[in-house]
Amino acid sequence: MPTRLSKAGDSSGPALMESPNGERERVFSAFRQWGYLEADLDPLGFLQPIPHPELQVESEFAQEARAVYCSTVGAEFMHIPDPERRRWIQERMEGPPASVDQEQALDQLIRADLFELVLQQRYLGTKRFSLEGVTALIPLVDEILEGAGQYGAVELVMGMSHRGRLNVIVHVARRAPEEVFAGFEDVDPRSVLGSGDVKYHMGATGEYVTRGGAKIHIHLVSNPSHLEAVDPVTIGRTRAKQDRAGEGGTKQFVPLLVHGDGAFAGQGVFAETLNLADIHGYSVGGTIHVIVNNLIGFTTISRELHSSRFAAQLARRQDVPIFHVNAEDVDAVIRIGRLALDYRYQFGSDVVIDLIGYRRHGHSEVDDPTITQPLIYKAIHEHPRLWEIYAEDADIENAQTRADAIKAELEAAQKRAGHIRKKPTLRQLPNYWDNYKGRRYKSQYEVETAVVPEELSHLTERLTSYPSDFHSHPKVKKLLEQRAEMGSGKRPVDYGMAEALAFASLVKTGTPVRLSGQDSRRGTFNQRHSVLVDIENEQEYVPLEHISGGQAPCKIYNSTLSEAGVLGFEYGYSRDYPETLVLWEAQFGDFANVAQAIIDQFIVAGEAKWDLLSGLVLLLPHGYEGQGPEHSSARVERFLQLAAIDNFQICQPSTAAQYFHLLRRQALRSWRKPLVVFTPKSMLRHPEASSSIAEFSTGNFLKVRPDSEASDTRRILLCTGKIGHELRVERRKKKDFGIAIVFVEQLYPFPEAELASELNRYSQAREIVWVQEEPANMGALNYMLPRLRHLAGERAVLSVKRSASPSPATGSSKAHDVEQKALLSLALTANGH
Numbered sequence: 036m037p038t039r040l041s042k043a044g045d046s047s048g049p050a051l052m053e054s055p056n057g058e059r060e061r062v063f064s065a066f067r068q069w070g071y072l073e074a075d076l077d078p079l080g081f082l083q084p085i086p087h088p089e090l091q092v093e094s095e096f097a098q099e100a101r102a103v104y105c106s107t108v109g110a111e112f113m114h115i116p117d118p119e120r121r122r123w124i125q126e127r128m129e130g131p132p133a134s135v136d137q138e139q140a141l142d143q144l145i146r147a148d149l150f151e152l153v154l155q156q157r158y159l160g161t162k163r164f165s166l167e168g169v170t171a172l173i174p175l176v177d178e179i180l181e182g183a184g185q186y187g188a189v190e191l192v193m194g195m196s197h198r199g200r201l202n203v204i205v206h207v208a209r210r211a212p213e214e215v216f217a218g219f220e221d222v223d224p225r226s227v228l229g230s231g232d233v234k235y236h237m238g239a240t241g242e243y244v245t246r247g248g249a250k251i252h253i254h255l256v257s258n259p260s261h262l263e264a265v266d267p268v269t270i271g272r273t274r275a276k277q278d279r280a281g282e283g284g285t286k287q288f289v290p291l292l293v294h295g296d297g298a299f300a301g302q303g304v305f306a307e308t309l310n311l312a313d314i315h316g317y318s319v320g321g322t323i324h325v326i327v328n329n330l331i332g333f334t335t336i337s338r339e340l341h342s343s344r345f346a347a348q349l350a351r352r353q354d355v356p357i358f359h360v361n362a363e364d365v366d367a368v369i370r371i372g373r374l375a376l377d378y379r380y381q382f383g384s385d386v387v388i389d390l391i392g393y394r395r396h397g398h399s400e401v402d403d404p405t406i407t408q409p410l411i412y413k414a415i416h417e418h419p420r421l422w423e424i425y426a427e428d429a430d431i432e433n434a435q436t437r438a439d440a441i442k443a444e445l446e447a448a449q450k451r452a453g454h455i456r457k458k459p460t461l462r463q464l465p466n467y468w469d470n471y472k473g474r475r476y477k478s479q480y481e482v483e484t485a486v487v488p489e490e491l492s493h494l495t496e497r498l499t500s501y502p503s504d505f506h507s508h509p510k511v512k513k514l515l516e517q518r519a520e521m522g523s524g525k526r527p528v529d530y531g532m533a534e535a536l537a538f539a540s541l542v543k544t545g546t547p548v549r550l551s552g553q554d555s556r557r558g559t560f561n562q563r564h565s566v567l568v569d570i571e572n573e574q575e576y577v578p579l580e581h582i583s584g585g586q587a588p589c590k591i592y593n594s595t596l597s598e599a600g601v602l603g604f605e606y607g608y609s610r611d612y613p614e615t616l617v618l619w620e621a622q623f624g625d626f627a628n629v630a631q632a633i634i635d636q637f638i639v640a641g642e643a644k645w646d647l648l649s650g651l652v653l654l655l656p657h658g659y660e661g662q663g664p665e666h667s668s669a670r671v672e673r674f675l676q677l678a679a680i681d682n683f684q685i686c687q688p689s690t691a692a693q694y695f696h697l698l699r700r701q702a703l704r705s706w707r708k709p710l711v712v713f714t715p716k717s718m719l720r721h722p723e724a725s726s727s728i729a730e731f732s733t734g735n736f737l738k739v740r741p742d743s744e745a746s747d748t749r750r751i752l753l754c755t756g757k758i759g760h761e762l763r764v765e766r767r768k769k770k771d772f773g774i775a776i777v778f779v780e781q782l783y784p785f786p787e788a789e790l791a792s793e794l795n796r797y798s799q800a801r802e803i804v805w806v807q808e809e810p811a812n813m814g815a816l817n818y819m820l821p822r823l824r825h826l827a828g829e830r831a832v833l834s835v836k837r838s839a840s841p842s843p844a845t846g847s848s849k850a851h852d853v854e855q856k857a858l859l860s861l862a863l864t865a866n867g868h
């Protein structure tokens with residue numbers, strides 16, 4: 036008799052009679068929903084199935100449903116609201132299984148395993164982060180590539196951490212094993228003093244040829260130790276490649292992220308990256324995620340790593356299906372690989388494959404895991420290797436002979452590696468980097484950044500026009516009228532207009548612009564208004580997209596409320612679109628520290644570690660305006676500490692025209708280095724910081740902005756940013772022009788020659804005073820003092836600043852005013868100290 040599934044505690048009435056179809060549907064529906072909890076997913080059996088009350092049904096259909104949903108695949112997809120997607124997965128799960136080329140799968144498993152074994156034998160005591168225990172990753176990715184080839188993919192952009200990386204370089208990127216072995220041989224230390232990276236972080240490129248003959252470029256993104264930090268970078272890189280390709284880009288460039296289980300569950304940057312999946316400015320048509328799930332992270336086991344049963348369940352925040360699969364059912368793994376890929380192409384969605392296996396050795400091969408997990412490791416020790424199990428299950432007889440031949444092949448490759456003198460480069464840069472330079476700055480990189488007056492008039496006209504039937508907000512209308520006056524010289528140009536002119540001039544001459552950040556379309560300080568919104572229908576009009584026919588794109592996006600994720604994405608984008616001016620804007624400069632790992636590990640060190648360049652711009656609002664401990668400091672000192680060997684540029688343009696020239700310089704030079712710009716807040720519209728339109732058609736970005744008002748100078752005040760303007764206002768009040776006030780606009784690379792010549796102009800001045808708003812332990816003070824002393828010769832070098840403090844600024848705006856007054860008066864009257 037058909038059974039009715041009842042809710043727990045439901046004791047109402049007698050069972051309803053149902054048609055067999057209705058009953059089948061009910062039973063299957065319960066298994067679709069909860070079957071993954073009872074699935075057989077852990078090869079070692081430590082992860083016990085959890086009996087679910089709704090699955091304890093007596094029905095002729097239960098066994099059938101159980102065979103589909105509680106076998107070695109556990110599918111979590113009933114949280115997806117779209118019935119079409121659920122049905123699609125259901126049909127694939129419940130349909131007949133696809134056939135698998137078992138001979139080939141076995142070959143891949145043997146190769147993956149023996150590659151590790153040869154490394155183990157030859158380089159005992161060296162870390163390699165073996166894949167053994169989850170070697171099914173190799174046939175899995177192979178299947179994804181086979182399928183991708185059929186969809187017309189030309190490149191797999193892959194981000195992964197340490198686990199199995201070397202194996203992937205050989206078996207997915209198809210680099211010769213001797214190239215990887217060579218990384219284990221001694222190198223000439225002189226070639227990498229202070230730079231370079233360990234072998235399991237280096238990027239790699241290669242070519243994979245599918246059985247159908249399609250060539251797929253493999254791009255394994257360089258990766259720091261910081262787990263999951265590579266996620267947004269990989270996605271940003273993919274998006275750039277897709278944008279370059281134009282229509283069809285999402286089909287051609289496929290992102291694959293390989294995660295550890297511990298990191299997937301624990302690291303916020305992954306959650307931030309996942310949140311970008313369906314957002315217009317950041318989507319890549321679906322990312323395939325594979326968790327190499329060994330149910331352990333270093334010495335910490337699952338129940339200490341995540342509150343959810345599975346690490347993968349973080350992905351349930353979105354409409355993303357999760358396929359848990361027992362890594363020892365290799366045929367199932369391969370089928371899930373194809374299913375996941377098809378799903379990605381069908382729905383443009385992210386998809387997660389949770390590949391559950393174990394870790395044969397310690398975290399690295401120099402760790403002894405029997406200290407912390409003695410029982411698990413006893414079981415692992417006794418557990419046969421996957422290829423042996425597979426050969427037996429698939430009834431392939433000559434597996435051992437094959438293994439011997441493959442081992443001999445790998446050992447020969449290892450011997451050849453010993454003769455490779457120079458460490459091989461496993462990576463080839465795409466040709467769009469051919470015209471760009473890195474390393475040391477040379478003055479020959481400088482370009483003309485001024486724009487002729489007629490052109491400025493034309494750009495102004497375009498920037499301030501909108502269609503006649505567009506209903507502008509009265510405030511925006513007024514702003515555009517003011518901008519029109521700015522462009523025609525009737526009113527000083529402010530930062531907002533300066534930036535618009537810079538972007539407009541660039542896109543018109545073919546340089547694309549991409550800016551993203553929180554509330555960047557309007558601008559946190561109501562200063563940008565790059566997107567006009569019709570007040571009657573919310574239609575948008577973007578003047579920067581209507582500058583001229585054939586112009587380059589200008590894309591300005593409001594980002595998600597993320598720093599690490601979005602900055603990582605934009606860094607990645609800049610890596611694959613050097614022709615574009617890519618900018619990331621922090622809401623306030625201090626929020627950049629949430630993305631510190633992206634700054635430290637990629638932006639400032641990427642060139643030294645991996646020889647990889649980026650022209651990314653960070654716009655960081657900075658300035659002490661009484662808004663409290665946060666919202667004041669973009670942490671100038673931190674960036675200065677990270678500067679060496681011209682690795683990036685740190686600037687604080689004090690006027691609108693300076694900002695204009697700086698942005699154009701960044702885009703138009705062939706020297707590609709990240710640029711940190713400390714941007715203004717109250718100064719955005721301040722007359723002191725505004726510029727005449729004439730300054731846009733002459734000159735260049737000045738690294739040091741001289742003082743034109745000073746005479747008979749006895750003291751030179753040096754500063755950067757807002758305080759300089761305040762000092763000049765104060766000086767005017769006091770009418771004391773014996774004090775020169777000079778702006779250092781580029782802090783790094785240090786403008787030594789320009790500063791020296793400026794100081795020499797005031798040869799009679801006996802004191803050089805560095806004045807800053809920041810406390811003594813912050814700001815540029817500790818960076819500037821030794822450099823100024825070096826330039827000052829006999830002259831005294833003094834400083835004026837707030838007292839050292841653990842917190843950047845006071846919480847009281849009144850206290851701020853008192854402090855600020857004291858600073859100004861100290862700088863302008865007494866000697867500094």
Ligand SMILES: Cc1ncc(C[n+]2csc(CCOP(=O)(O)OP(=O)(O)O)c2C)c(N)n1
Pocket residue numbers: 198260261262294295296297298299327329331332333398
């Ligand atoms: C952000 C960050 N925190 C800590 C570490 C140190 N660490 C390296 S590997 C590891 C465990 C990783 O576990 P899992 O993600 O499961 O990957 P597995 O090594 O098991 O493949 C830890 C804690 C790190 N590399 N990055």
Ligand SMILES: [Mg+2]
Pocket residue numbers: 295296297327328329330331332333
């Ligand atoms: Mg793990």
